[in-house]
Amino acid sequence: MDFLRPPTWQDALAAKAQRPGARPVQGGTDVMVEINFGVDRPDALLDLSGIPALAEWDRADGRLRVGAGVPYARLITELGGRLPGLAQASRTVGSPQIRNRGTVGGNLGAASPAGDAHPPLLAGDAVIEAESAARGVRMIPVIEFFTGVKKNALRPDELIRAFWTAPASGPQYFSKIGTRNAMVIAVCSFALALHPGERRVGTGIGSAAPTPRRATEAETFLSRELDWDGRRPLGDAAVRRFGELVRDAASPIDDVRGTGGYRRHALAVMARRTLTWAWDDHRAEAPGRRAS
Amino acid sequence: MRVNVTVNGSAEAVDDVWEGESLLCLLRERMGLPGSKNACEQGECGSCTVYLDGVPVCACLVAAGQAEGREVVTVEGLAAGSPGEERLDPVQRAFVAAGAVQCGFCTPGLIVQSHDLLTRNPAPADAEIREALAGNLCRCTGYEKILDAVRLAAKRKATT
Ligand SMILES: Cc1cc2nc3c(=O)[nH]c(=O)nc-3n(C[C@H](O)[C@H](O)[C@H](O)COP(=O)(O)OP(=O)(O)OC[C@H]3O[C@@H](n4cnc5c(N)ncnc54)[C@H](O)[C@@H]3O)c2cc1C
Ligand code: FES
Ligand code: FES
Numbered sequence: 001m002d003f004l005r006p007p008t009w010q011d012a013l014a015a016k017a018q019r020p021g022a023r024p025v026q027g028g029t030d031v032m033v034e035i036n037f038g039v040d041r042p043d044a045l046l047d048l049s050g051i052p053a054l055a056e057w058d059r060a061d062g063r064l065r066v067g068a069g070v071p072y073a074r075l076i077t078e079l080g081g082r083l084p085g086l087a088q089a090s091r092t093v094g095s096p097q098i099r100n101r102g103t104v105g106g107n108l109g110a111a112s113p114a115g116d117a118h119p120p121l122l123a124g125d126a127v128i129e130a131e132s133a134a135r136g137v138r139m140i141p142v143i144e145f146f147t148g149v150k151k152n153a154l155r156p157d158e159l160i161r162a163f164w165t166a167p168a169s170g171p172q173y174f175s176k177i178g179t180r181n182a183m184v185i186a187v188c189s190f191a192l193a194l195h196p197g198e199r200r201v202g203t204g205i206g207s208a209a210p211t212p213r214r215a216t217e218a219e220t221f222l223s224r225e226l227d228w229d230g231r232r233p234l235g236d237a238a239v240r241r242f243g244e245l246v247r248d249a250a251s252p253i254d255d256v257r258g259t260g261g262y263r264r265h266a267l268a269v270m271a272r273r274t275l276t277w278a279w280d281d282h283r284a285e286a287p288g289r290r291a292s
Numbered sequence: 293m294r295v296n297v298t299v300n301g302s303a304e305a306v307d308d309v310w311e312g313e314s315l316l317c318l319l320r321e322r323m324g325l326p327g328s329k330n331a332c333e334q335g336e337c338g339s340c341t342v343y344l345d346g347v348p349v350c351a352c353l354v355a356a357g358q359a360e361g362r363e364v365v366t367v368e369g370l371a372a373g374s375p376g377e378e379r380l381d382p383v384q385r386a387f388v389a390a391g392a393v394q395c396g397f398c399t400p401g402l403i404v405q406s407h408d409l410l411t412r413n414p415a416p417a418d419a420e421i422r423e424a425l426a427g428n429l430c431r432c433t434g435y436e437k438i439l440d441a442v443r444l445a446a447k448r449k450a451t452t
């Protein structure tokens with residue numbers, strides 16, 4: 001095995017072009033488990049943790065561009081106000097030690113259906129900035145990024161540079177089912193984002209289908225149903241219907257963490273709860289206060 | 293490969309490191325620092341917790357090569373000077389005083405993690421202690437004495 005330590009992003013892209021089999025490693029919280037247990041023996045490790053630019057974030061065109069190597073712990077403290085849904089999800093990842101190392105870039109690289117960053121990225125219409133030495137930057141909407149169980153849209157010579165997403169323009173919530181409050185892979189999870197400016201709702205379902213996915217029909221239904229300007233209370237029937245549509249968007253399996261039936265039930269509950277929280281926030285808030 | 297890393301304040305060049313090995317393996321097997329424990333090798337137990345550039349991490353999940361040019365502090369490095377209880381860090385002493393140690397396997401990781409908590413938050417509420425230690429498993433104590441130890445260390449630090 002070789003250990004490659006590119007000092008810059010350009011060097012990393014060149015290394016990946018030359019050695020497509022090299023395994024990128026950022027926080028190592030997925031990669032090192034596989035190496036420690038002999039599940040994976042790549043012919044090279046491509047260490048991205050020495051590239052300072054990957055661990056930075058900035059604002060561009062009114063959106064946030066967050067480097068693939070920003071660990072969850074920093075995402076929570078530095079971006080929690082602007083990306084509350086993703087920050088809530090980040091707080092549920094592993095333990096403090098895992099959050100100090102693990103990154104959204106690594107979560108996207110692993111592309112697990114249970115990855116906790118994925119539902120809020122879906123709900124927030126994130127775009128993944130991938131790059132290769134040969135073809136330059138490719139912007140991949142997150143909805144197109146997950147292509148199968150632990151599979152993503154990256155080509156062998158591509159690396160993830162960053163993800164782009166708008167700062168929250170309305171309430172955002174993330175909810176996750178697990179046996180403990182820490183250190184659990186989601187039995188299933190759900191993210192909701194209200195986009196009042198566009199009168200639109202975003203959703204993301206985790207761990208209840210071969211890939212993370214949106215509940216598109218539920219989004220369309222709720223976007224029409226909500227009284228965006230009058231901010232009238234939501235009727236029980238609409239809340240229930242939203243829960244059912246989210247539930248029906250999932251296609252979960254039975255596994256060691258839970259049955260498909262339980263996951264479907266739990267998704268409906270999480271959808272109703274997060275909607276109630278988010279709509280209460282929206283109603284409580286003076287119009288325009290969140291505009292940013 | 294060779295890895296250049298500062299461990300507990302001393303700059304080291306370690307040779308013959310396997311490219312896929314962990315920082316934990318480097319510390320324990322190549323540098324003779326067995327304080328950080330190897331229990332699960334999958335980030336679940338926290339017994340391998342060390343500081344990497346001042347941030348607590350599971351050493352079992354850091355590739356040794358990722359520590360190149362960085363600073364590591366292990367539980368050994370918290371007790372400065374020659375051995376003896378008076379040299380121990382207040383957190384270490386509180387673990388002894390509170391009886392927070394039984395078999396001791398989880399202790400080094402808990403001490404580094406508690407040390408970090410009290411550095412960032414000198415007077416943590418119980419919920420904050422629990423949250424900070426959520427990634428450190430102990431099979432012996434039932435955690436109550438560990439919470440006592442962290443509270444004691446916080447109290448002692450506040451009065452010194
Ligand atoms: C104890 C423990 C608990 C965990 N709990 C959770 C949890 O609650 N929720 C959750 O979602 N995950 C959890 N995980 C999994 C893991 O922490 C996350 O997936 C994390 O986001 C991975 O980030 P990383 O930087 O450590 O990735 P790495 O391990 O460095 O990489 C992960 C994958 O992404 C690839 N990769 C990394 N960076 C790039 C890049 N820039 N471009 C292209 N590919 C890249 C790697 O090749 C690899 O395939 C847990 C892991 C452990 C060990
Ligand atoms: S040995 Fe590293 S967390 Fe268990
Ligand atoms: S004292 Fe034995 S594992 Fe904690």
